[in-house]
Amino acid sequence: MNIGLLGCGVVGGGILDFCAERADLTVAKVLVRRPRPELGTLAVTDIADITGDPTIGIVIEVMGGLHPAYEYICAALRSGKHVVTANKAVISAFYSQLTQLAAENGVSLRCTAAVGGGIPWLVNLERCKRLDAISELGGIMNGTTNFIMDAMHTAPVSFPEILKQAQELGYAEADPSADIDGDDVRRKLTISANIAFDTLLREEDIPMFGIRTVTDEDIRTFQAHGFVCKLLATAKAAEGGVCAFIEPTLIASHDLEAAVPKNFNLITYYGEKIGRHSFFGQGAGRYPTAFNAVEDCLDILAGKRGFYTDAMRPTAVTNTEEAHPYYVRTACPDEFLQSVTAERWESGIVTACVSVADMLRWGREQLKKDPTCFLAGIR
Numbered sequence: 001m002n003i004g005l006l007g008c009g010v011v012g013g014g015i016l017d018f019c020a021e022r023a024d025l026t027v028a029k030v031l032v033r034r035p036r037p038e039l040g041t042l043a044v045t046d047i048a049d050i051t052g053d054p055t056i057g058i059v060i061e062v063m064g065g066l067h068p069a070y071e072y073i074c075a076a077l078r079s080g081k082h083v084v085t086a087n088k089a090v091i092s093a094f095y096s097q098l099t100q101l102a103a104e105n106g107v108s109l110r111c112t113a114a115v116g117g118g119i120p121w122l123v124n125l126e127r128c129k130r131l132d133a134i135s136e137l138g139g140i141m142n143g144t145t146n147f148i149m150d151a152m153h154t155a156p157v158s159f160p161e162i163l164k165q166a167q168e169l170g171y172a173e174a175d176p177s178a179d180i181d182g183d184d185v186r187r188k189l190t191i192s193a194n195i196a197f198d199t200l201l202r203e204e205d206i207p208m209f210g211i212r213t214v215t216d217e218d219i220r221t222f223q224a225h226g227f228v229c230k231l232l233a234t235a236k237a238a239e240g241g242v243c244a245f246i247e248p249t250l251i252a253s254h255d256l257e258a259a260v261p262k263n264f265n266l267i268t269y270y271g272e273k274i275g276r277h278s279f280f281g282q283g284a285g286r287y288p289t290a291f292n293a294v295e296d297c298l299d300i301l302a303g304k305r306g307f308y309t310d311a312m313r314p315t316a317v318t319n320t321e322e323a324h325p326y327y328v329r330t331a332c333p334d335e336f337l338q339s340v341t342a343e344r345w346e347s348g349i350v351t352a353c354v355s356v357a358d359m360l361r362w363g364r365e366q367l368k369k370d371p372t373c374f375l376a377g378i379r
Helices: 010-020 037-042 069-078 088-093 095-104 121-129 143-154 159-168 183-197 216-224 286-301 335-340 356-369
Strands: 002-006 026-031 056-061 082-085 134-140 227-238 241-252 264-271 275-282 326-329 341-345 348-351 374-378
Touching (some): 002 010, 002 069, 010 026, 010 286, 026 037, 056 286, 069 082, 082 286, 088 095, 088 183, 095 183, 121 134, 121 183, 121 264, 134 183, 143 216, 143 264, 183 227, 183 241, 216 227, 216 326, 216 374, 227 374, 335 341, 335 348
Parallel strands (some): 002 056, 056 082
Antiparallel strands (some): 134 227, 134 264, 227 241, 326 348, 326 374, 341 348
16 A cells, blocks of 8 residues: 655654565655655655545654644545554644544544554554453653653752753753643543543643652652652543543552653553553654554554544543642642641652642642642652
8 A cells, every 4th residue: 555654754764664664555755844855756745746646545644743734634534545643742632623534534543653652552442442441541651751750760860960861862852841741641641541431531621740840859758758750641430521630650669660761651551351451662762653653554454444432522521539648849838738738758748638630730820839849649
């Protein structure tokens, strides 16, 4: 089957390499934004050269960003072409529009590489749902933040120092906000929860607290109490909606997530009958991400149609019933924090059980008063 490739950066180059080794998948055209003489006659600059080509059966989008990626994907679906994308931002933001458009045109929309990079996560959510109901999912869904947290636990290094190193290694962008503030994880969690629970959650409704303000002193405090801190995503089926949130979390040093090194991911779902299934691997990178994009193409070639689910219903995010203790460090403790304080840990405090909804709402407001404030749930 012929492929039209939108974008030929790091991941696009990996796709070209994988397809070059196969006889059943051929990259026929590559949409580029600037001259790429090494691509020769493959390079085109007009999306219509791909969407209007009847010999192209699959369009792979690896440009990133919302626009014009969304418009290009829509054009491909309307022209009757299957679409594979690694773009979590566009799938999360336009989930209902894109899945409905694919269904209306009788073509596939696959995005396995968008959540977990090289980890076969979304396809296994789909497989689990054929026989069991998923009750909970989440875990470590961002390699950049895991690299930072792992390094800070391994050696006495400050957050700014290790962030700079992550940028030098290519793990973090020049503007790392999407990673360290939780936006990247939230997009992945939105897509995963919608598929797992047949819902239509809105990305902006899921609260989050990132790792931007964590200090090496915080890490030493956690280790002294037998904990490791990781940025974790959580989504659970709940009465009246879905409980979903992202926050730094203190976990016991012997827990599985505590051992995840460097820029690796560990994502988990729980089935009501089968229990826990966890998936470990590279969450980003040239070949891991390209691998899942090409695997999606092979699934389409084998007859796979549609999306990972054909059901969706608008659903509220409800975090009021989920409660646990929190570690909080702030220079401006207020009446609320004093009312829930249970004990003191060096320069921070530990609360009694507080609802996730209340604590993350407080944390968001507290950052406006104290930009150095940090909090972490305790599991």
